[in-house]
Amino acid sequence: MGSSDTNHKPRVCMIVQQRDVKGGIASVTNGYYGSSLEEKYDIRYVESYCDGSQFKKFIKVLKGLWEYRRILRDFKPELVHMHTSFGPSFYRLQPFLSMAKRRGVPVVDHCHGADFDTFYVNASEKKKRLVRKVFSKFDTVIVLSREWKEKFTPVVPKDRLVVVHNYCKPKTSEQLEGWLEDRFAKKQVVFLGEIGKRKGGFDFAVIILNTAKKLPGVRFVLCGDGAKEDVEKIKAEIEKKCSGIDVSFPGWVRDDAKDRVLVESSVFMLPSYHEGQPMSILDAMAYGLPIVSTEVGGIPQQVKNGVNGILTKSGDPLATAEAISSLLLDKDRYFATSRESLGIATEEYGFEAHAKKISEVYDSVLKK
Template sequence: MTGQPHVFHLITRLIKGGAEAKTLATVQGLKNDYLFTVGYGAEYDLEPLNRLNEWGVETERFPLIRHYNPVTAVPAVVSLAQYLRREEFDIVHTHSTEAGIIGRFAAALAGVPNVVHTVHGVPFTEDRNDTLNRFVLACERRAAMYTDTIATNADVIAEEYLEEGIGRSGQYTTVYSGVDLDAFADATPADDLPGERPRVVMVGRLAEGKGHGVLLDAVESMGDFEGSVCIVGDGPLYGSLGSEIEERGLSDRVFLTGYRDDVPRILAASDVLVLPSFREGTPRVITEAMASGLPVVATDIAGIPEQVLDGENGYLVPTGDAAAVREGVGDLLRDSELRERMGERGLERVEEFSAEAMVGQLDGVYQELIGE
């Protein structure tokens, strides 16, 4: 091999989400050592695309790669394989379910020598259609046959994949989602958020599976309480969530802020993070909350228990359990000393989730594969 190793990242949607942020952080951290190209499917936002262009990173759009669209999957594999064959990449690194399956099949057809796949979250979950779950599981088992390294962002996800017959134990490595901790440690609190403190905040894409309805159920059952709730983010559920908040009579306590690019400042102006998701990996926003000194109330799924130690830096609750969310949030709202104690505990253990640690581990994965 001469010159910098050429690495192709492929992600289903280049949007403002956790998987995309992790991919961009990897490229930014290693762009001086590797020649990167980032491929993405039909759906994209201009902001992450512009950032890649500013860094001088090549990008390539593949419109046949679409979110859960099996009709275009086979032609997507064929067209991507043709592209990979022309470009002669040293490593193909796929992200997310659709790009992970399509990309690994295409890499096998193209004869790419090294293939890495990052699992950002478990794609087969109870709240999804059984037929879809079986189909995805079958594809994941097959795609694992064409993968050198499977990077999960939690030990428990690797264990779950192995229990489902996906790959072999030797293929797996855990790489926690990394965050720029300094950006959150010294952030100035935002002064334009609606509602009073103490402030409960939920940050993330407004899409199915995040548990926004569970949060609203919990708030509604709390009656009058001191403080407010801010739901930060944008997505397909924005309109319906706004209507639901109004219909439930929660408009004086629960506020939609829309998309914000100042998450460190928002967390600095908040007191509790809540994340009642039905499916996750190891959510970056929890790490961000820990770096901001906030206690967390989140569901006991995937890699979240590797971030949140129940009763130490927050509370873990069952999926869909609004009563448990209400209890955990209520305890923290009523007790400022408890919030402070749990926040300090989160700060003590957040270092292992730094961006530097993540980038270093992935560099090690690449170097082991290319033999340098």
């Protein structure tokens, strides 16, 4: 399906979330607009998901399918690139896949899911058959880490699985050096993400309390949101156990507000139970923040334990508190860990390296 015309830009249709959606998938896809990928490929974006009520989401996917139908007919893409997760996303995007395959258009799935056990391992045999059937239709499946490639082998043959790391846009070393003294003095711990069980929200109170015992004056900025019931329970537990400790909940932060909280914070915390390759960690590394997180998903490939952060077992809030305290009580270690964090972000997770891998996937599929 390629072309011998050197001026030809292969036509790609990308199925994405609305740009203001909260979470990691939109953070990834938003970086493609106006990027070097658009210099090499003629890309049309179709939004299939938005935040809001179930009715609003239903209308969004219907509009997306209508637009997608028009693009398949008029634009005639040579490749479709879908961004999916587990749960409702798996079902919502099946019509997009079927419509492309009926026209003989190859489809690349970019899987951002985290909880593979619930999605597949512990699912019913009927659902497992459905998952395998759907994934058999993808020409290539992009996963976020080597660990996820191994996890996916019961569903997708290894020769159709490709690892492409998420990316970040690192600050300069000069900027980091200007922040280090103030950050170490401020002792501010930041969290970015969904406030709920999967990302360790119900461990927050124990982490905060035990960090403050070792590090008086520490403050926590917990950015994000989640299911109303979960957020209320987590906030109530923190209020009950952590009286007198500086804890704030700014909600979801974007753009200037996100930049400000990452510049001003000292350590990034993510005590997750399940992950793919969290964009929030890469964002924090791009600002040179030391990372305290857990040994799940692709995190150990982002965070080199003892180098640019500290990893603990999930469900061990006391170890998380100890890790945060140890970084903020040792200035030399803190400075070294911060510099390593930015260095790894710059060398291994820059956008252009990510775009190059995506381009390699496209070219491989287009040549088939």
